[in-house]
Amino acid sequence: MFVFLPVWLGAQVPVCNDFVQLSLDGNCEAFVLPDMVLEGSYPNFDDFTVRITRLDGTPVPNPVTGAYIGEPLQYKVTHEPTQNSCWGMLVVEDKLAPVLVCADATLPCHADPEPAWPAWHPNHPGGDAPFPEILENCTPLEDLTVNLVSEVVDDAQQCADPQPGDGSAGSVTIVRQWVAVDAAGNESALCTQTITIVRPENIDFPNDIVWTCEQSNAFPNVLDPTPLHPFITDTDPGTPQIIEVNLDPESDDDDGSLPFPPPNDTKDRPDINSTNIANGGNGSPGDTPPNNGLDDADVLELTGSGTPARIDGPYCQYGYVHFDVVTNTCTGAQGLIKITRTWTVLDWCTG
Template identity: 35%
Template sequence: MNARRNSLWTLLLAVLVLQVFPQSSGPSYYRSSVHNANRVKTVFGNWGVIGQPVDTRPRGAWIYSSNGYLGDVSILVAAEVKAGNKKFKTVIGTPVARPASIHDYAPDGISRWTFMPVDGYFNPLNQSIAMSDDKNTWPTQWPDKMGDAVDPGWQGSWNGYFGKRVSANQESFYVMDDNNDQRFNFAEFNPDSIAFKPDSTNLTRSGLGLEVKVRGLQWTQFLAQDNIFFLYEIENKSTTNYDRVAFGMLVGTLVGVTGTQFFTEADDDWSFYNVDENITYTGDIPGMQNPFWQGPVGLVGYAFLESPGNPYDGIDNDGDGQVDEADEMVYYTLKGLHVDGQGYSITLNNGLGQLGTIANKGYYPNPYFKNLYDPFCIETPAFTIEVGEYNNAAGVVTQIMVNGVATNVFDAQALGLGFHTVMATFDAGTPTTNLVINGQLVGGTDAQAQADPGCQQKITKVIQIVNTPTVVVCNDLVHVSLDADCVEDITPDEVLEGTYACFDDYSVVLTYPFGTNSYNPPNRVDATHIGKTLNYTLVHATSGNMCWGQIKVEDKLAPTLNCPEDITIACSESTEVSHTGNVGIQDCSTTTTQVDDEVQDNGECGNPRQVITRTFFVTDKWGNQAACTQTITVIPFDLDDVVFPADITVNCETAYLNDAATEPSNTGQPSINGAPIGNGTLCSASIGYTDVVLNICNGSYEIYRTWLVANTCLAPSATNPVSYVQRIR
């Protein structure tokens, strides 16, 4: 892939057949705009000219708006026409403002025999051409889309080359026709008394019946950032066939122009046509007269991508060493511009009813500098230049250069004041493309193609290191409200008044009150400084100048709460916060917590037994409050959930010295989820036990404790109450 960095203009001609509703045309529909989506900036008019109207706007400018490279660029369409037994040749141009002895004026000296803009393709309340990035320039409806059965007129949508979707970073669109060129439509206007009518179905149509749809396209992608493309779709709307038609470009070179100021620059331009590359270059003889010019003078290139194909293209299409021979006509070489992520689709027909389709789509890598956000200061610390890729494509950065020197470190002190050029090369390796042949995926998927774009991509950015003002103005009092991390570094931007291009030449020095935390460098505050006023000094490093003021540190942020999860507990379990969960609190200051319970009691036999809505109100020292809510559900008593105490052995000496050693509080009680179901719980249960003591030997015995547990909400039955025998030795 080759990128010509000095090429500004590429014009693409495509011929399509579309249905368009007749619209009036003429100078009353003149509109103009500026294309400025990338490094090329130019005014253009919807009467078919680029670089005009002549006003203060940029005229084919590159990088800087004052660096103009052209006076005008416009199209020419020529045709040979048979009119009865007569034949004439005509050339249709555009109403360009340029020095010439002859212009295409009608006999009245006012009307122009040229292409003129067609009404309906712009907002009549706006003086701009329709631009994709400005909806205010669009018409209410697009005349050529009124035949859309699904969305007539495409109201509110862009009328783009790729449909409603905007693919380019900026696209313009207008329509013009030759209906105003009446030179050969009326006998009195030409010496051969020809009265040619191009359209037998519409005798009011003049000219040749040609309509031209014009689109300007700009991309910011690296390989296209120095180019602008204009696409001309020329359609014969008449009923007359023209066997011989030619398309051309008229260029007025004017390297060095700035708006309406020419500085006699047109006299020293030179041009050269490169046959191999099919590009015309224009440059300027050294000695730029324009006092507003910035930087070196480049070249402007004009390239024409022709359509339809040319059998005499000078290319050895079949690779036999010969050019444009007869048998080569069975071979076709398709030349086109690769548009990132758009690709192409081709249908081939061999004339025997056999069709073949080929579609392919690829991507360029889209690298960018991750940390070159200028302007920088002399005191900006040296840092490593980082390169990323917008689509996270795999690849490596093979080279980084600063001012032509290989280095990955940006050192402002070493570089000094002024502009510095940083260039990086991103190598994405061998590409994967989304190749589909006859509907079958042969290459990678679209996602794979985007993740593995291949190719090397260079990116360049001009970085400025600026001299910062020595006059500094400080705010008397700055209020600093800490966020959730309770720490803030006070920056020069936060204390200085006014606008400063860069802040790295300045530093903030705080004076810390006794009993609070201190830091090095002394520009950080934390929770220990809340409610206190600190003195600060701002220092300009390169001059030593300073100013000062005060900072009051405050806590205005409500506490951040982590409420306990909603919970379901048994009727035997405690509903206290210590059991159901307490609120987690994050705050820079001390807090107090208030717990408010709203209890829905459904009665002893209700289901659920209770629902408690518990709200935690947390207030910090400075009155900032937050609240959160937990729901506690208490399920009713169920005999199936009861867990009876296990058998247990008690030491004889313990039992001898302690009569309560065999009490249920020490040997175990019926429970649910580990919580006893005895008196004082929310369980609808009645509990009792009987002991039978069996002596074993002197001082040793065992107890057979029979537990009875009943559900008081159920009638007595074979399963209510339930019994269990516990053995205590």
């Protein structure tokens, strides 16, 4: 009696594909498995191992990462039970395009409608409109090309007020389309974003404000019809329509201690103390080492007494003028100066 046992000999002589294109996944890597590179079928792919090297023989980790995109690599498949093997070439490719996620937004008309470009973008910092979220597997964000391919402004409703009393006196819509291209040339689908710019229905006029004669004598600009610095606060909440200014005496960073020759080694140098980070300011008052905070005199140097708020902007369609009546003047550090300032706001939508 003869018993025939099937013997599979193919595993002893593996056959490799000569050239394999390896596409990276969403994590910018790809694990090379035997069934991806062998020709034909085999009973048990677990009997095979894959080894990858550069052309000079330097080992390449498996999974392969985006560090090898475009570089020709050599792979070797070994049938472990017999130690038979074959070779082939592979090249790593990134075929996944970036994905853009665009968020719509509603902005007040005094906001800057330009995109808020991220720190890595050459147009940084930009304005207040949101920049698209980017999902990309291999290319660093700073190496992506992100283009605003179209922008359509619709101002047909800029002066429309369909619901008086709702706070809006009209709106403008800006429809933007974005596209991103990664380092491999993969282009995202178009991403559409709608920005709505709203005109205010009610005008926020500046509150009355009380300055000391000492402050106004040293810094006459505090009486100007210019914006009130955000660090000016009201010290008497009991009179909400009047701002009583009493700056913090501890807010003194004493620039005089810095080693500058006279006459520059005095306190309150605007080139040192500034809300501009580039000039050394950190945007907050107080004694902040190393002498780069805003102190009281810096704030006084940068402020006026206020203007109508939140109506300056390209889509606001408001203008304003003022008229002053001065009834008293300061004498030295004492006395009283009183300015009655009348504001007139013009709505160009209504004439």
